Amino acid sequence: MQELSGKQGQILEFLRTFIEDKDYPPSIRDIQDGCGISSTSVVDYNLRKLEEKNYIRRDREVSRGIEILGSRGRRPRIVEVPVLGSIAAGQPIPVPTSERWGNDAEDSVAVTEDMIRGRQNVFALRVKGTSMIDDLIDDGDIVFLEPARSANDGDKVAVWLKDRGEVTLKRIYHEGARVRLQPANSTMQPIYTTADNVEVQGRFISSFRPAD
Amino acid sequence: MQELSGKQGQILEFLRTFIEDKDYPPSIRDIQDGCGISSTSVVDYNLRKLEEKNYIRRDREVSRGIEILGSRGRRPRIVEVPVLGSIAAGQPIPVPTSERWGNDAEDSVAVTEDMIRGRQNVFALRVKGTSMIDDLIDDGDIVFLEPARSANDGDKVAVWLKDRGEVTLKRIYHEGARVRLQPANSTMQPIYTTADNVEVQGRFISSFRPAD
DNA sequence: AAGCCTTCCGAACGGATGTTCGCGCAAACT
DNA sequence: AGTTTGCGCGAACATCCGTTCGGAAGGCTT
Structure with missing residues (x-):
């Protein structure tokens, strides 16, 4: 040049x-x-x-x-990601259907396309509380998810734990009849539970920690 | 409408x-x-x-x-943030001067302006290793910083710890002759050191955890 | 000096382009 | 039936705008 x-x-x-x-x-x-x-x-x-x-x-x-x-x-493509609400321990995530999509968004965030790897139907949630601190996700973080009801081993997914009445973000591994939920933080212990106790809500794509 | x-x-x-x-x-x-x-x-x-x-x-x-x-x-303003390199334990951050700025960027990331709160001269670093895991920052994360050589109490700053030969990201508090560096993770213990042992490299703005 | 390149100037040409006007048609309303 | 309103059509007009051309001034090489 x-x-x-x-x-x-x-x-x-x-x-x-x-x-x-x-x-x-x-x-x-x-x-x-x-x-x-x-x-x-x-x-x-x-x-x-x-x-x-x-x-x-x-x-x-x-x-x-x-x-x-x-x-x-050359402007990168911008996508508007709806922030569907807050995720906190004790509340299931409202998984978006394509019909509802865009209606009940309380807010939205504009991000460049590479931040969500060009995936479709991505939605975002604001994290309330420090219940996912062992997954290195803090209060106030914003997580980007894509809708999913199932997951492969090793996927980072938001799962609804029925017995605990709690949503959390972990890597999932199917081990026969039981399921291992592995925190991102390797110093923390995994959760073991049964397959019918977990319900996949969405697949983790990326997360963002805003300024204070 | x-x-x-x-x-x-x-x-x-x-x-x-x-x-x-x-x-x-x-x-x-x-x-x-x-x-x-x-x-x-x-x-x-x-x-x-x-x-x-x-x-x-x-x-x-x-x-x-x-x-x-x-x-x-209505497109949000896009800013190109230079990724100046990697931050890992044992290497000081190359704080950018306005002259050098933009030259030695190995890479750059496009982000929407609200992600860096409209601040000037923001630069980014790729995090290598898990040495900052107690600050909820994982390997592979991208942190956005603004140049700074000093900080107020409670600011989240990247500091160079001379005795450890290590850069880390903590909240800083001046307590008389000594300095307290408080991890973001409240379950972790703070670091106490002397003022002449720390060198502020930049002020934390936000961070981003990409997809795998 | 002569030739060439870069940059700039003023004017003019012709196509591109936003606007306007008169008219037609069908549905809705009085 | 008459009128209004929404919408569409075609043509004409005035301006906007990209392009081109002749020329000139300055720098550089030969």
Whole structure:
């Protein structure tokens, strides 16, 4: 990526702020005014240079057909993840059905797509209390889950423990008739229980710990 | 938000895909062709309706002056956070200076602005090993920090412990001549040391635990 | 000096584009 | 039946806007 001249940098910066502000690219004459350039042809000339140097892409003959390339312009896809509620010991998670999905979201969080690995129907829960501290999940954390009713060995899943009346997040291992729930924290002991006592609520994808 | 007619929904959907694809809004005649509409005035009519119903915003007299409103269109600001490296016991963090900033980033992560609370100069580190497990931070986690050389009581900071040759993330409390470093996990014991043994590297903002 | 490249300027051309106006049609209402 | 309202159609208009062209000034090499 070659270096660019003062005017070209100025134009590129103007492009960014204009798009950020208006949500559509400027016309050549917008750039002319915004950068104090005397002629449209100068703008055109420098835009060609920027295109050569691969900072932008232009759709010729199309008004405002300018697209900023590179990390600053190439926006990652954003997905809006509904925060369906809070997860706390003693309350089962309301597993979302596709119909209900989006209706009973009390809130939502915008995240970049790679944070949920491009998975579908992801929902989020706010963690209340420190009951999952042995899974390295603190009060106030946000966990992202994808709907699931079953799980493979080693999957990190949110499970409803019927006898305890409690939801927790553990790695699950089926061992014959019983089920082992292994905390993320290796210093903690696993929970052993029977298969009919656990009910998988969702598969863990990722989690986020916000600022205080 | 009122309901919209079939044609209006079609136009709105076309707007989304067009912008997603090209990164600039379509002209009225683009919409006309894309939706199989016979006249530009029909497009104009329905765009006015969409504007009345608050689905879009138009800049009149401006070509392609269309902006999609609502959660799907209103994109949260994205910031690119440089991942400066890995943090592991036994290695101090390379605190970024504004000059170096952006140069020695081995990688970067795109996050929505609210994840770092709009703070400036934020950088990220990949956590290697389980040495910070008592702070509820696991191997593979990504922590977001802002540069800082000092901290107030109760701040969660990354500190370099000279005698241990180790970096860790704790809440810091100054208690006279000594310093108390309190783990996030309340079941763990705090570390007591002297003020000249600790060196603040950065202030904790948030952390993220990716999928496996 | 001569030639070439880069950058900039002003003007003009022609297509692209938003807007407007008159008209038609059907359903709903008076 | 007459009127209103919502919606669509086609054409025309004025402007917006990307492009092009001739020219000029400065730097660089030969």
